[in-house]
Amino acid sequence: MAALQTRALSKSYGSRLAVDRLDLEVERAELFGFLGPNGAGKTTTIRMALGLIAPTNGSVEILGLDVRRHRSEVLPRVGALVESPALYGYLSGRDNLRVIGSQLGRVSEKRIDEVLEIVGLKGRDRDRVRTYSMGMKQRLGLGIALLNNPELLILDEPANGLDPAGIVEMRDLLRNLAAEGKTVFISSHVLSEVQQICTRVAIINHGRLVRLAPVAELLQDGGEFEVKVDQPDELVAALKRQQWGGEARSEDGLVITAAPDGRGRSLIKFLVDNGFTPDAVSARHRDLEEIFLTLTEDPVK
Template identity: 45%
Template structure:
């Protein structure tokens, strides 16, 4: 297996006596969209700032492509394209001239490469218009184009969907997934839009109060529970609840309009169905209630503060 593109080893940030980030350690595999999730104030932006050298690390280290961000900054940062907070552009210049201006600062970026990234982010039709005429989504795409100019192995985006409308969010999400799949670029995205992370990322690191709660594959989070919520739509809700509570095994049920909800495993679903049929209650539907990533996130962090 290839070496991870990013490795955080016990990264700690203290300001005075306050510990903002506490011994954070995780790895970002190559070619994945990696989500960085946490409530407001959990330390996401602080961590990203340390990863790209905008903030000093009190203890620990960040390795990018095997190079330490503290000891070999230039070799490490050369592999990174990043937008921390908002992409800043010269609004009175065209998108093309913004990219050309940025390209002058980095040796080896050709006109062909600029054309390549413009096509990659789908801005061909508007690249020669002034940035002040761009929508927020277009500016975000121009920012991504700028971050990709020098062919980084890693793209870091801090809250990239902020202020985007649903169509813009979907566009960005599809585009980032394509980048990871077709270009082999690793993408780190921090966000509080949990439903988006569920659709966008392969894996997420969840942090709270500057500490790592867990790093999980999205598919594992969504599939891991054996017991799940199941809704039975029945002819008589109260009668069904009583029939289940009188059963020696006991199936505590929560009543909702037109049905009852129970926490059951696969075998218990069959038992409850048989019990209700035996009690003469008609069953119109049996539906699993899939937990969203948001529900799982709140369970893991024990927090109702999701930014």
């Protein structure tokens, strides 16, 4: 049973299609990244998953239950941080947790203490939230999401406003939660963060799923190699004459090329046979940002 599953999920506002037949499946205990440029439909998807807006078509299941039909059963098992953290500014951090805890049922003071400890707000919990920095508000928002010890965490831009140390803490926290068996679904623009912590990512653009793959697979996608040689220009010219080497190019003194039958050893053999003894040959890893930009590039531009 998937932690989160969308089936042909669509949402339109008038003639504008915000989300278009989106199929996602997030496994349990997975750290799942959800990426897309502004206006791609990420937040709309999250809002539909949380029952905040009704899909035009399709469905969302969380922990095996349809969200619209079983919202009061399933949503208390989910913790969410949607967009910027919405908090009661006139209440203290602790009272914010108490108020949400009351709504949820019975959340003990012990659990509230635990959550404050987890998000690092223990010393400031009695201060009014309106005096908090953006990063502290973000931590409290995360605390609210964790309050009910959820099985699924849905976090929209969780690193917003956090300083570098806070980002590292957040990363460790999310990894620990996944290690405890919780599913973490992160929508983020901080691609390096997603690359570091997520096991799989979905990339959407214009409301449509562009790619869903393990991060490792995505990063190696393209099957290119980096070759360090003394004569890069001559090598590029030689590669371009090959059927498989049409995309060969020189970047920062390195030759970037595909390999015959996609294998590194075949490329090395080609280099040696053609008199280009390489200093180094390595599989080329693109970062997620590069992949993201390629996949979400607007073809109109």
